[in-house]
Amino acid sequence: MPNNLALGKEQLWSRRQLLKLGVCGTGMIGAAALLQMANGKIKSIVKVPPVEIEAAQGVAQPMKVLRDFDYGTLKRENGRIIREFSLTASTSIIELNSAVSYNIWDLNGRIPGPTLRAKQGDRVRILFLNKAGHSHSLHFHGVHPSNMDGVRPVSNGSATIYEFDAEPYGVHLYHCHIEPVTRHIAKGLYGMFIIDPPNPRPPADEIVLVMAGYDVNDDSRNEYYAFNGPPHYYMDNPIRIYQNQLIRLYVLNIIEYDPAVTFHLHANFFDVYRTGMTLTPSEKTDVITMGVAERHILEFAFRYPGKYMFHPHQDAIAENGCMGQFEVI
Numbered sequence: 001m002p003n004n005l006a007l008g009k010e011q012l013w014s015r016r017q018l019l020k021l022g023v024c025g026t027g028m029i030g031a032a033a034l035l036q037m038a039n040g041k042i043k044s045i046v047k048v049p050p051v052e053i054e055a056a057q058g059v060a061q062p063m064k065v066l067r068d069f070d071y072g073t074l075k076r077e078n079g080r081i082i083r084e085f086s087l088t089a090s091t092s093i094i095e096l097n098s099a100v101s102y103n104i105w106d107l108n109g110r111i112p113g114p115t116l117r118a119k120q121g122d123r124v125r126i127l128f129l130n131k132a133g134h135s136h137s138l139h140f141h142g143v144h145p146s147n148m149d150g151v152r153p154v155s156n157g158s159a160t161i162y163e164f165d166a167e168p169y170g171v172h173l174y175h176c177h178i179e180p181v182t183r184h185i186a187k188g189l190y191g192m193f194i195i196d197p198p199n200p201r202p203p204a205d206e207i208v209l210v211m212a213g214y215d216v217n218d219d220s221r222n223e224y225y226a227f228n229g230p231p232h233y234y235m236d237n238p239i240r241i242y243q244n245q246l247i248r249l250y251v252l253n254i255i256e257y258d259p260a261v262t263f264h265l266h267a268n269f270f271d272v273y274r275t276g277m278t279l280t281p282s283e284k285t286d287v288i289t290m291g292v293a294e295r296h297i298l299e300f301a302f303r304y305p306g307k308y309m310f311h312p313h314q315d316a317i318a319e320n321g322c323m324g325q326f327e328v329i
């Protein structure tokens with residue numbers, strides 16, 4: 001069974017990559033050749049190790065969140081393509097460890113919310129339904145008119161539509177903007193919003209990491225931290241990646257109450273594409289500082305197999321849950 005699953009996932013991933021590159025239908029061999037023409041360094045299509053996603057994980061779905069991109073539903077209206085997304089806010093409970101549960105607001109039954117993905121210039125429409133028992137909103141980072149800025153409250157039980165052009169390309173985010181904003185974000189109402197450049201980036205194993213904190217005793221300080229939902233998850237369940245495979249991390253810091261954190265990767269250096277708004281890296285480092293809502297693309301490949309940790313180098317934050325590891329195979 002695991003082998004069948006593995007094959008299925010790899011095929012699925014390859015197809016998704018090909019779809020993104022617009023070469024679907026040319027077949028695997030043709031596609032691989034096409035990639036070689038596009039970039040002399042690329043030897044084959046992207047290889048992604050199989051991921052076993054537990055069936056019922058509730059609101060915390062860290063293995064799914066890693067490589068789960070929501071491209072929306074494409075519709076044609078008045079000769080224009082609309083990329084339509086649906087986001088529903090609800091209430092739920094996340095298990096932070098075996099002893100601590102925490103009430104949160106989720107989006108589409110998960111924390112962080114879905115990673116929405118569009119291409120620069122797409123018309124984007126977000127149908128937002130609020131069933132979370134309190135007024136909320138969705139404020140998107142990017143360029144859009146004032147009335148689409150998502151700061152007006154959407155009362156419990158009602159819905160609204162946000163519509164704008166996806167620009168500029170980069171790694172952006174969306175979050176609730178109802179006061180106290182710190183509280184509304186810290187309780188789960190955030191997600192990543194990736195706008196791809198007109199010409200796609202080179203193929204890579206693309207991975208989403210969202211750093212967040214949890215203030216469970218209302219003292220405006222975080223007691224727990226995490227990547228993609230539950231604390232410490234990727235320490236116990238390392239993220240498997242392939243040796244010498246280009247890895248593209250989309251990293252967001254949405255930790256409230258702490259002014260900034262760093263992101264550090266062990267035994268390697270990464271190329272930094274600040275806010276994902278460039279096609280060439282601005283620097284190479286192994287630790288980068290990120291203020292609240294800052295996000296970057298970080299690229300690297302591992303030369304040697306084994307396990308390698310990643311975490312903020314504020315070690316107390318790492319030790320309270322914002323810590324994980326890659327397993328290079």
Ligand SMILES: [Cu+2]
Nearest residue numbers: 136176178184
């Ligand atoms: Cu809110």
